[in-house]
Amino acid sequence: MGFPANGSDAGSKPLKFLIYGRTGWIGGLxxxxxxxxxxxxxxxxxxxENRASLEADIAAVKPTHVFNAAxxxxxxxxxxxxxxxxxxxxxxxxxxxTLADVCRDKGLILINYATGCIFEYDSGHPLGSGIxxxxxxxxxxVGSFYSKTKAxxxxxxxxxxxxxxxxxxxxxxxxxxxxxxxxxxxxxxxKVVNIPNSMTILDELLPISIEMAxxxxxxxxxxxNPGVVSHNEILEMYRQYIDPNFTWxxxxxxxxxKVIVAPRSNNELDASKLKMEFPELLxxxxxxxxxxxxxxxxxxxx
Numbered sequence: 001m002g003f004p005a006n007g008s009d010a011g012s013k014p015l016k017f018l019i020y021g022r023t024g025w026i027g028g029l030x031x032x033x034x035x036x037x038x039x040x041x042x043x044x045x046x047x048x049e050n051r052a053s054l055e056a057d058i059a060a061v062k063p064t065h066v067f068n069a070a071x072x073x074x075x076x077x078x079x080x081x082x083x084x085x086x087x088x089x090x091x092x093x094x095x096x097x098t099l100a101d102v103c104r105d106k107g108l109i110l111i112n113y114a115t116g117c118i119f120e121y122d123s124g125h126p127l128g129s130g131i132x133x134x135x136x137x138x139x140x141x142v143g144s145f146y147s148k149t150k151a152x153x154x155x156x157x158x159x160x161x162x163x164x165x166x167x168x169x170x171x172x173x174x175x176x177x178x179x180x181x182x183x184x185x186x187x188x189x190x191k192v193v194n195i196p197n198s199m200t201i202l203d204e205l206l207p208i209s210i211e212m213a214x215x216x217x218x219x220x221x222x223x224x225n226p227g228v229v230s231h232n233e234i235l236e237m238y239r240q241y242i243d244p245n246f247t248w249x250x251x252x253x254x255x256x257x258k259v260i261v262a263p264r265s266n267n268e269l270d271a272s273k274l275k276m277e278f279p280e281l282l283x284x285x286x287x288x289x290x291x292x293x294x295x296x297x298x299x300x301x302x
Contacts, residue, residue, distance in 0.1 A: 013064060020043070021067075027067075027070065072146075079260060092149040100157055172201050174296060197230070242297070
């Protein structure tokens with residue numbers, strides 16, 4: 001096959017990225033990062049489930065790396081997937097596997113933005129223990145159909161030596177007006193649960209994913225900042241930095257279950273593999289302050 005060994009440098013060949021997910025949040029941010037870094041990139045126009053259209057994209061673009069930020073998460077949330085199962089399978093399973101297979105055929109590495117919402121706290125990884133799920137652990141959360149499809153496809157992608165699977169969780173960015181931003185979501189909810197979770201600060205981690213492509217890294221990676229942060233801890237920071245008058249109400253998982261269709265994943269992922277590769281990676285609370293709350297600070301005296 002034409003792709004380099006895991007971890008080898010991309011060398012002197014000029015980078016050319018083919019990105020799927022132009023209309024999505026991560027796909028849009030990736031394009032902006034490429035522009036800022038003067039990396040040549042093109043958005044794919046093919047449908048993921050249409051093999052011929054993907055082959056046509058690759059023939060036209062001649063990329064060095066392919067990024068998949070396309071996928072169905074459901075609008076307004078993953079409950080949509082419960083009543084649109086075939087559409088969810090078509091993109092999240094058939095589409096992702098087709099893209100991985102076409103890339104393998106062409107000797108290309110695929111950076112695949114996946115999810116870490118395929119685990120939940122259990123007896124081996126209790127809440128508050130600091131014991132996170134590792135890359136090689138088997139997913140144990142099948143509460144939502146969305147998570148089920150993501151766990152299925154991750155298991156199958158293990159067989160593709162050209163794929164770099166990035167387990168993203170509860171993504172957060174400095175754009176607090178974006179409705180997909182986890183902080184924006186929970187500030188708008190009538191009530192929130194309060195559970196520590198691993199999360200992904202996109203402002204810090206998306207540039208790392210570009211560096212991972214340059215290093216030709218493959219395999220599964222927990223793509224979160226080290227450590228956990230709870231809903232209340234984030235909302236306390238929001239009150240401290242953004243809106244001193246902000247208030248919120250908590251409710252229990254049992255109460256939450258009455259207003260959602262599918263259960264939600266809560267977990268801690270062990271980010272030590274990513275931290276070893278990128279020692280500069282900040283802990284979740286440090287990253288929240290540096291990349292999200294300091295740049296958006298509206299209050300005085302923090």
